Amino acid sequence: MTLDKGKAKSSTIDRRKVVIGTAWSIPAIAIAAATPALATSVPPVVVTPGTGSVISNWKGDHHYGSLEDDLDQRSYDFPVTVKDVNGNPVVGATVTVTVSGQNDDGDVLGVYAYPAPDNGGPESDPSPSATLVTGADGVAFFAVNTQNLSSSERPSYATMTVTVTYNGVSTVSVIQVVLTESD
Numbered sequence: 001m002t003l004d005k006g007k008a009k010s011s012t013i014d015r016r017k018v019v020i021g022t023a024w025s026i027p028a029i030a031i032a033a034a035t036p037a038l039a040t041s042v043p044p045v046v047v048t049p050g051t052g053s054v055i056s057n058w059k060g061d062h063h064y065g066s067l068e069d070d071l072d073q074r075s076y077d078f079p080v081t082v083k084d085v086n087g088n089p090v091v092g093a094t095v096t097v098t099v100s101g102q103n104d105d106g107d108v109l110g111v112y113a114y115p116a117p118d119n120g121g122p123e124s125d126p127s128p129s130a131t132l133v134t135g136a137d138g139v140a141f142f143a144v145n146t147q148n149l150s151s152s153e154r155p156s157y158a159t160m161t162v163t164v165t166y167n168g169v170s171t172v173s174v175i176q177v178v179l180t181e182s183d
Contacts (some may be wrong), residue, residue: 058148065118089138101158116143
């Protein structure tokens with residue numbers, strides 16, 4: 001108990017003031033708790049090519065391996081670059097490329113760890129996915145074979161899904177492939 005100008009004052013705290021103080025502290029706690037959740041929803045890496053990319057300059061009948069001298073039938077190089085938000089290469093990220101899409105007589109694309117084999121193409125030797133780990137330059141280097149397409153099979157459409165996992169977080173990019181020609 002304290003004295004104020006000769007009057008005795010209770011040292012107890014008014015219950016209404018406690019409730020008011022609590023009401024003001026709850027939103028502050030809720031906001032503080034929401035901030036970390038928002039921060040973890042930001043992708044930890046930047047993947048190139050990214051979602052929304054369209055590859056339309058590839059042709060069918062490119063399945064004779066990455067080291068083929070004839071560039072008109074050689075597999076396509078497909079590098080996936082992984083960087084942090086500051087533009088630095090990410091080393092050790094796991095990159096999986098999965099291809100899908102079909103035409104009348106088989107798979108349209110096959111994906112391989114570079115170099116691609118010299119094979120009969122996705123139709124006779126399908127390879128729907130490949131997984132690599134990024135190197136010091138932040139790149140995982142894949143090769144893509146395309147199927148020979150008859151005129152009735154053009155255009156053919158395929159999807160490449162690139163999944164990058166780093167520090168337990170996955171980032172997915174979806175790339176569309178449109179094949180309008182064959183060699």
